[in-house]
Amino acid sequence: MKTDGAPSTSPPPPGLVANWETLQRIFIRPENEAARAVLLKYMEQILFGLHDFLKQHLGITQEASLKDLADRFTDSRIGEHPVRKLADVINGLIEEVAPHAVNVASPYFVGHMTSAIPFYMVHLATIVAALNQNPVKLETSKVVSVLERQVLAKIHRVVYGFDGGFYHRHIQKPESTLGGFVEDGTLANMTALWVARNTLLGAKPGFDGVEKEGMAAALAAHGILRCVVLVSRLGHYSLRKSAGVLGIGNRNVIPVPVDAGQRLDINALEETLRTLKRDEPGTRILAVVGVAGTTETGTVDPLEAMAGICEREKIHFHVDAAWGGPTLLSGTYRHLLKGIERADSATIDGHKQFYMPMSCGMVYFKNPTHMDAAAYHARYINRPGSVDLGIRSLVGSRAAASLVLGSALDIMGSRGYALLIDHGIELARSFAGEIMKRPLFQLVTPPCLNILTYRLLPEGTEADTETANRINKTVQRLQREAGRSFVSRTTLSLPETGETVVLRVVLMNPFTTIGILREILDEQETLYRREIAGRP
Ligand SMILES: Cc1ncc(COP(=O)(O)O)c(C=O)c1O
Known part of the structure; x- marks a missing residue:
């Protein structure tokens, strides 16, 4: 086995070369007005194009096996010369990688705690990257450090609710630590x-x-x-x-x-x-x-x-x-x-x-x-x-996430966040009602916040946890593989049924509706009847 870490030495594609001149272009600033226009065009594609792409692409991910995808990424050597221009890299990410990533923004993706984000978050995160501040020390962050203290105080106040005098004393006092990012x-x-x-x-x-x-x-x-x-x-x-x-x-x-x-x-x-x-x-x-x-x-x-x-x-x-x-x-x-x-x-x-x-x-x-x-x-x-x-x-160098959260609090207000929270909790309650109405399903843990678990429990399997577990594992996998919607699964230790496989739904996407959740149940029901009950 070769063990050298030398770069691969295939000749550079025409027009692509790493030298001091090209470095200046990519590292410092666009070399001229034309290059600037090109960059702006791509920036627009990232800020809005990707978002549009995700909006149109309502499924969860394009069909491709992990094996096929893994086979595309087997090159362990860094090219000595550039392989692609920035424009092609960006296009490649948008057209070749994004479709095979997971569209966590889909309202049909309700299985995990990762979901849609407001589109302006991408802009805020871009500013964080562009400023490249490091709040580990004042010398690399200055105003960002004091802004961060303000954001920490705002959330601390939401949690602990001390009076204004407390926050006035501690908000910018170097010896006080209300919290940390x-x-x-x-x-x-x-x-x-x-x-x-x-x-x-x-x-x-x-x-x-x-x-x-x-x-x-x-x-x-x-x-x-x-x-x-x-x-x-x-x-x-x-x-x-x-x-x-x-x-x-x-x-x-x-x-x-x-x-x-x-x-x-x-x-x-x-x-x-x-x-x-x-x-x-x-x-x-x-x-x-x-x-x-x-x-x-x-x-x-x-x-x-x-x-x-x-x-x-x-x-x-x-x-x-x-x-x-x-x-x-x-x-x-x-x-x-x-x-x-x-x-x-x-x-x-x-x-x-x-x-x-x-x-x-x-x-x-x-x-x-x-x-x-x-x-x-x-x-x-x-x-x-x-x-x-x-x-x-605990951590050293880190991104200035407080710039994002502080700005989001200004943009949304506590009421904006409250609307999202209320939507998730109330939708979870409606969904629990829907599950209880359907004979094929059993609500296992009713929602306290906006997460609930349930399972398919076909007639005759009530006393047979092993069979029910197998059915739920299979339906969850088939639904994930079909790629239209996604719920996750976990195993709960329950007093009556022991180690019980359940389907888990996390409701935080404001575009997820009870109609979509009904479709997800319908799909599970169809998968069960066609692929499990219908088979000899
Ligand atoms: C209750 C709880 N605590 C801690 C964590 C860990 O969070 P992270 O994945 O951001 O490290 C999670 C993640 O899901 C969680 O649900």
Whole structure:
């Protein structure tokens, strides 16, 4: 096998060559008015053409097997000379790649938390790329850093609702951290557990804290054997990943049973706490996590009751509102998240229900000095006393996502977001009603927010989970392969039916209607009758 990383040396296509002159053209600015006009034309195609393309292309993706697609991308060597001009690259992306990507903007794509975004998001993201600011430090972001603090304060206020005086004091105070932007919900959850860990296993006489001395020394210094995190069985796997990275051990994320409504069972939480106290005096609870919008069922844990327990037991209370956070902007449904304002920290994703393009996660702290437990300084930036946002952040260099979110909040207003949230929740309720009307289907988890699960349950399979599971897996796959619409599937552990395969629908696209959802059920029904029931 050849192992050299040398570029492929086929001769350059006519007119394409990498030299200092061509570099100037692509790197610095268009060389003249004609080139500028060409670039503008392509920019227009990207800003509007792609959007039009997606609008027309109502299916989910063009038919092509993954194997065929993979066969097109097997060249592991970088060409020494340019292979295509910018114009051809852009055309190629629009005409050859986009049709085989997934049209997540389709109102028939209702299976995941990735969906349509308002078209202006593309413009805002372009500005972010063009400015290329790096908010890790003031020297590469200046006004963007202070603007970011304002955006963080606005969302913090939605979550925690302190008075104006509080925000006036902390909004631009370099020593205060109301929250931070990271790449995604995973890193936001990790940040919260990182801070909780460093606070629990902090410095004491003779010990400099876990961040400096590591987990083994920390456990010894604090006289404990292990730390655990408690979260409902439906907690997102990013919490286990975080526990692995932080040296807590992902086995020590203890799943707490859920009640019939798929919400963390508060009695089970109390029981777990009692058992740990009684049987394992060497175990400390690092955090209890409440989920506001579980990934699989969209349910919200009893945050208020969980907050009460955490306050009583002096345990860090984190709320993973990666999905459900923006529900707080809805006057009608905000109450579903009651108790989040008592959380020590909260995760909210921008690329979920703030309808931002990939990717943006955020973590918020009730106490503006809590993140000091994870502050870092370097000699070349983030020096002590500086106002660099990178001092208290899990990530280093990153895009200025706050420019996008801050602008989107101005464009939409909280009412704009509330309309989207209300639409999703109300549509989910209508859809649940539709499912219940149809004899072939069973509603498995009714919607709390805008996610629900259901399954096909043909007559005679009620007591036969294995057969029902097989049917649902097959119908979901056939529908995905047909490429007109998409719902996802997951497996829930249910008391009556055990490991149960369910179809999962996430309703956030404002163009998804009850009519479209009926069509999706019709298609599933047809697939079942034709491909499963109709076969010998
Ligand atoms: C409840 C919840 N938390 C965290 C995450 C992780 O978010 P991300 O995929 O942005 O890392 C998700 C993702 O679906 C989620 O649903």
